[in-house]
Every structure is written in structure tokens, then in C-alpha cells.
Amino acid sequence: MKKLLEIKNLEVCFYLDSAIPAVDGVSFDVYEGETLCVVGESGCGKSVTSLSIMQLVATPPGRYLNGEILYRGKNLLGYSTDEMTKIRGKEISMIFQEPMTALNPVHRVGKQIGEALRIHEGYDKKEAFKESIEMLKIVGVPDPVRCANSFPYQLSGGMRQRVMIAMAISCNPNMLIADEPTTALDVTIQQQILDVIKNLKTKTGMTVMFITHDLGVVAEIADRVVVMYAGKVVEEACVKDLFANPLHPYTRALLKCIPRVDEKRDKLDDIKGIVPNPASFPSGCRFHPRCEEAIKICKTIVPEEVTLGDRRVSCHLVTQKAKECRL
């Protein structure tokens, strides 16, 4: 498969009262036509990574310290605002978690959906509005004409998220970045939105990068998964391998600590401690204070990444095991 997007050693730091390294040396690839899920808890840098791809990190206080984001071989980090405008919405588009804050409250949604068409495809006002009704039809809005004439506040959460998706796909982008698009929604509506995204994918062959903290959603839609913790990628694998045989202790713990609908357990295995504050990440492996399997070396030395076939993991335990096998 061809690589559509390569993130190489990305470092994004926010300079507030102190320096906050939100993303610290993140690398992963997104292949054409796949669904890649980025999983992690709050503050792990998953949203900042996706915002960096779109160059939407506010600078200042943010700064891209290092790294490259290659889209079809070209580094997006070097692009000017004008060049980026040509990418946003046309090549890569994005949907956000909270559709109410992402939509403009004073314009009708039809106009907002059509905006990208007018900018990128040179549609006039009327054509764009008509096309936006078509888009709303594609994402399964029951009464697209009325919806296009509504203001965001008149729509429910699920409808707003459909509007966001309609807006994102209006110019047939190659890649869709979805940043927790279903977190604010009820389960039945979440299922509807996931179905919309899945259907779009089969129809258009679009590449999807899906950011979430819900491992249930991951199992449902992902082809490959990147697990992030405290600004770093700790594990990357295809979805079946990750769930069947998680290599990093964090992934393992995460899978064990969620209550499941399909089975009842007496006690959940919890992860001790708290999600680390980005202003003061622990030394060595950033997961070591919460890791049950931590050894001496974890406290001091940052684990190197090991590649095992098509998966990657950063953990001393795995490194050691790999060495033993080779010896």
C-alpha cells in the first residue's frame, strides 16, 4: 500500500507558564485507503498531532520544534498559509468533537457546507447551496432542504455532526481526520455516525484517521491502531493483533480496565495513579510510575522503539525479550 501521510519525529511544544511538550517525537504513517485509529487518554497529544497535520495549532503559544509531516511526499510544515488553504478541505479535511463550537452560529448550515465548494471548486452561491443539500443527503439527513436552511442551534447533536461530515467531504478529500467525532453523542447516534463514516469509506475509498479514547469504537472501525501515551507513540499494530496480543503494558492495562457489556467481572483491573501532567512528564519510560511490570531501567532510560514485523512498540520489556530471542 502507498503511504499517503508520513509523520516523522514530530515535536510540538506549547510555551505557556512553562514549556509543555504536548507531542514529543511522534512518528507514524497513514496508508492510502485505510482507517487508522489513534487512541489515548486526555493529554496524550492525539488531538495536537491531528491539528498539526492541518496546521491548526495556534502559534504562539504552540511551536513546531522538530519533525516533518509529509503529505504525498511534501512537507506540510513548510507550507505558507495560502498553500495550506489549498490543502484544507480539498485534500485533507477534519471533523471535530463538539460540532456546536465548530459551526458558525450565525450562518445557515447550507451556506457553511457550501463555503468549501466556493473556495476550492469555484461554485457560485446558488450552486454551492444546492450541492450542500446533496451532501446532506449523502450523510443521511432525513430532511436535507430544511436542514440546509437551519441554523446550527436548531439542530440536534447528531444532526450537527452529520453537517460537519457533510462539510468535510464536500470537496471529495483524500483524507478525513475525525477528532473524537462521536464522544459527545449518545450510543444510538454514535452508531449512526460510525455507519455514515463507514459507508462513505466504501463509496469513495477515502483514507480516515480516527482519533478516539473508546476502544470499542476502535475495534469497530479501525484497520490499524496507534496507541499514544504522554506525548509519545507507545504501540502501533493492526487492530486484530493489538486486541489479541497487546505488547505494551499500557495497552494491556487499558484493555483490561474497561468494563464490558458482553461479560460481567467482579473487579476491574485498574491502572494505578493518574494521567501525567504534560508540564512534568516522568523520566525514562513515561508510563513507568503506573506500570505494574516496570523494572529498574524503565525509570531512567527512555525505551527505544522495536519493530516486530508490521508492528512497533516502545517498551524495555519487549526489547529485552527480543534480544533474548536473537541470542
Add this chain to the structure above:
Amino acid sequence: MTNLNQRTILKVENLKTYFEIDKRFISRQKKYVYAVDDVSLDVKEGETLGIVGESGCGKSTLLHSIMRTVPVTSGRIEFDGKDVLSLNKKELRQVRKDKQIIFQDPFSSLDPRMTIGEIIEEPLIVHGVTDVAERRRRVLETFEYVELLEDFYYRYPHEFSGGQRQRVSIARSLVLKPKLILCDEPVSALDVSIQSQILNLLNDLQKQLDLTYIFVSHALNVIRHVSDRVCVMYLGKVLETADVEELFERPKHPYTAALLSSIPIPDPTVNRVHASIKGELPSPSNPPSGCRFHTRCPYVKDKCINEEPVLEEKSSSHIVACHFSDEIL
């Protein structure tokens, strides 16, 4: 955990909580949001009753009605043998000592200008524990229960993460030694790894202190984990109540079944057919006629549109409100 001989600690009968909207001086017709509409339920001592439903189904309003923090339109709430709705302010305060509430958002439910110690101490002051040393002793005792360190006493909420703040809220509700704790989505604002800590804590506390919980959540996996019995709400009505295993294994209401099948299971090898529900939740100010779920129900028939189903007992402790539950599920 449930035992048939257990004492009923809370009995809610035909509870209705309507909110008036469109409050104009002269309006032709009064309009209401039917937040809780004719709900009856029993809670037995020592059990956890889970209440599940989508947003806007009235689950939070139900809790607030039980606390009497919102005005109730009609119905009866009997807590520990007392009729809560007929109590005056003074008596109500006495009753509130025995039932406490934990809120969803630990960021807005703690006063930022009070120290952790003050926050947990406040209920004791309100309820007339005048001895300072005694108050401190009890606060520190609750600290231990929720696994907070003693030196947090003089620190402020902003210094803590969501999980620890939620521990503070739990401590605040425990300090009066209540019998019943109402949990209003206590883990939905937390990260997954923290969620399990709080759920385990609540579980341990229940065993240690013989607490009764009413646990409200929209997350079915959490409900399955914590509850002994579960009550499914939709647009202000109870559609189904059953023991947790029974409800998750053999749901009898099409809404419950659809809700269960729309939850993603964290296992890519499970291939499920989603009976996804069409459409969205109708407005609670203008609920559909007949069965409230009929607008989204895949099995809808004429009878459902015209006639409202009543809660019927299908098997022991399994109650369903559906005309055709025997035929469909």
C-alpha cells in the same frame, strides 16, 4: 447480591416532574417538558439500581426529584419510611443527611475557593456537628475511605486531576454517613484508566459501609458492571426493569435490545449485526402518542401509536412496557 427479603429503602410511586416552558404572562396553553413522567421504582437496601438512557430521557431529573432539589409535580417518594414530598424544610434536612448525591463533573461541583478539607467538612457544619476536633476526625476518616492523603486537607481543587476531584466529591457525600447515594454519571467525565479506579472505589465502599446506590449512566458497560438491577428510561418513562444479567442477556423491550446492540465491543473479532435505531430522540416537550418509542421502533404497529403500553411483569422482577414484547423478543 440482591435478596428478596431485603428492606425497601426508597419507594417512588407515579412520580411526575414537569418543567413549565414558555412562561408568558398570558399564554393560551401551558407548555411543559415532561422530564419525568409517571415513574415508579423500588430500591432495596444494599443494592445498586442502575438507571440507563440516552441524554434527555429524564434520568438526572429523576435523581434530583428524589433529592427534592427540583420541584416535583406529583407522585410519592418514600425514603426510609418517610414521605419525602410532604416534609418541611427542617425535616427535609434531616432526611437529606441519609441520602447524598455525587455529580458528573468534578470540575464544576467543587467550590474553587474552598480547600479540600473545608469542602468535605461543610456538610458536617450544616448538619450541626459543632465540635471542631470531631469534625476534623470525621473528615480525615473519610479521607481514608476514598484513599486521599492527609496533606490534601489544605489544598485546593484546582491542584487535582479529575479522578482525585471525583474522590473528593465522593468523600463529601460520605462524610455524613448516608444510607443512600445517588450517583449522577460519576465516571463519564473521566479518562478510562481513572474510570476503573473510581468504579472499584465505589464498589469497595458499598461493601465496607453497606451503602445503597442509584447509579445513573448512559454507558451501558458501566451500568452492567456496577448494577444489581437496571432500569431503562426513555423520554421520561421507564420502559424496562430487570436484574442486570437478565436485562443484558434477554432484553424484552426493542429499545433495550437496540441500545445493547449499538454499543461497540472492544474486540475486533466479534462481528455483530447492528440493529441500529433510526432517527433521534423526540423532544420531551412534545412526546409521541402511545408508546413513546414508536417513532423509532423497528417493529411498530398501529396499536403502538394509539395506545400507551403499561409496565407488565413478564417474569419475576422483569418488568416491560411493550405491547408486543412476547412476539418480538
